[in-house]
Amino acid sequence: MLESSRYSGDNRLLGEVLMIYQQPLPSPYPALDAAALTERILAAKAKLGDQAVVLTHHYQRPEIVALGDMRGDSLKLAQFAASQEKAKYIVYCGVHFMAESADILKRGQQVVVLPDMGAGCDMADMADSDDVELAWDELVGVLGHESIMPVTYINSTAALKAFVGRKGGVVCTSSNAENIVRWSLEQRKALFFFPDQHLGRNTCKRLGFTPESMVLWKPGVPLGGQAPERLKDSRIFLWQGHCPVHAMFTLKQIHVLRSENPDIKIITHPECPMEVVDASDAVGSTEFIVKTIAESAAGSHWAVGTEMNLVNRIAQENPTKKIVSLNRFMCLCGTMNRIDLAHLAWAMDSIVAGQPVNVITVGEPQRSLARASLDRMLQMS
Ligand code: SF4
Structure with a gap:
């Protein structure tokens, strides 16, 4: 029998408190308007030249993207930064896990700065590494073997990537998940996929597994809330995490849009629930969504199932096409949008002053272990 104290969640709470701590912005930043802040950021960029590189994720606010040196998904941005010899x-x-990945993949002594420490990721926070360790021990205890491949989506903490690295596992992205999962199941009998149940389920379904054959592991509950017999019967274990932004898309929204617009095409991200993905015309990563719509014919009509800042930008960049959100009441990713002009100006000025704030550092041995799980993926890509 497992001790109930192992399920207390105390460590997770402490981690959350530490991660979301962000000191109030000092004067004069809170009082400056957008024009003054933009001027300050541009002045700092001019002073720093190629010593600093500003990365902007696809889901960032438009005014932040306009000031960046590179826009993209988390892996592309981290690799770009590492390629900048002078930066x-x-x-x-x-968000926080992306800055961690940049720190893990960085070149030499590069320093990674996250303008607002409150920019976390709800999905990454759903897979606390202590809970994962506990789940792993329990699953091994029931299966009676260690032949389980841990795979974590890149949207996860460095601590989870390090756990996966230590167990000989691998990171995946939404672009390469299918290849990585296929390879994993060739190496070992079973797969434990973290932290996004939807990406895991959608990927395994494409590889021929039925949804009923996959086990959903509830964190913080003994044996993930499953009977031992059920665990012994399965090869696919999905951590019960999700992205709150992509969970907002539903099958009903697709039905309503299609009934009103017979010509509309639905394109969604694989972080969306399975029934939404199954009913879509196209499914893929943010880069895939951007490219597919850019290459579609003038006059095309698309409903997009992903974050709202990106949907708005795609609409702006494709003026000859009609682009709407799949969810007409869609919200932004709240944590991603904590990065605003005031925090970016503060972060840039702190670098110019030689005292960078909010430096993200992944310490050893976590760095090397997390790097191993990322390198395994990069070797296969
Ligand atoms: S959109 Fe979802 S996965 Fe991406 S940063 Fe926001 S909460 Fe995390």
Whole structure:
């Protein structure tokens, strides 16, 4: 029998408190308007030149993207920063796990700065590494073997990537998940996929597994809330995490839009629930969504199932096409949008002053272990 104290969640709470701590912005930033803040950021960029690179994720606010040196998904941005030989500072306009990945993949002594420490990721926070360790021990205890491949989506903490690295597992992205999962199941009998149940389920379904054959592991509950017999019967274990932004898309929205617009095409991200993905015309990563719509014919009509800042930008960049959100009441990713002009100006000025704030550092041995799980993926890509 497992001790109930192992399920207390105390460590997770402490981690959350530490991660969301962001000191109030000092004067004069809160009082400056957008024009003054933009001027300050441009002045700092001019002073730093190629010593600093500003990365902006696809889901960032438009005014932040306009000031960036590179826009993209988390892996592309981290790799771009590492390729910049002269860039001593990486200013990451994204969320915490992305800045961690940039720190893990960085070149030499580069310094990674996250303008607002409150920019976390709800999905990444759903897979606390202590809970994962506990789940792993329990699953191994029931299966009676260690032949389980841990795979984590890149949208996860460095601590989880390190756990996966230590167990010989691998990271995946939404672009390469299918290849990585296929490879994993060739290496070992079973797969434990973290932290996004939807990406895991959608990927395994494409590989021929039925949804009923997959086990959903509830964190914080003994044996993930499953009977031992059920665990013994399965090869696919999905951590019960999700992205609150992509969970907002439903099958009903697709039915309503299609009934009103017979010509409309539905394109969604694989972080969406399975029934939404199954009913879509196209499914893929943010880069895939951007490219597919850009290459579609003038006059095309698309409903897009992903974050709202990106949907708005795609609409702006494709003026000859009609682009709407799949969810007409869609919200932004709240944590991603914590990065604003005031925090970026503060972060840039701190670098110019030689005292960078909000430096993200992944310590050893976590860095090397997390790097191993990322390198395994990069070797296969
Ligand atoms: S959109 Fe979802 S997965 Fe991406 S940063 Fe926001 S909460 Fe995390």
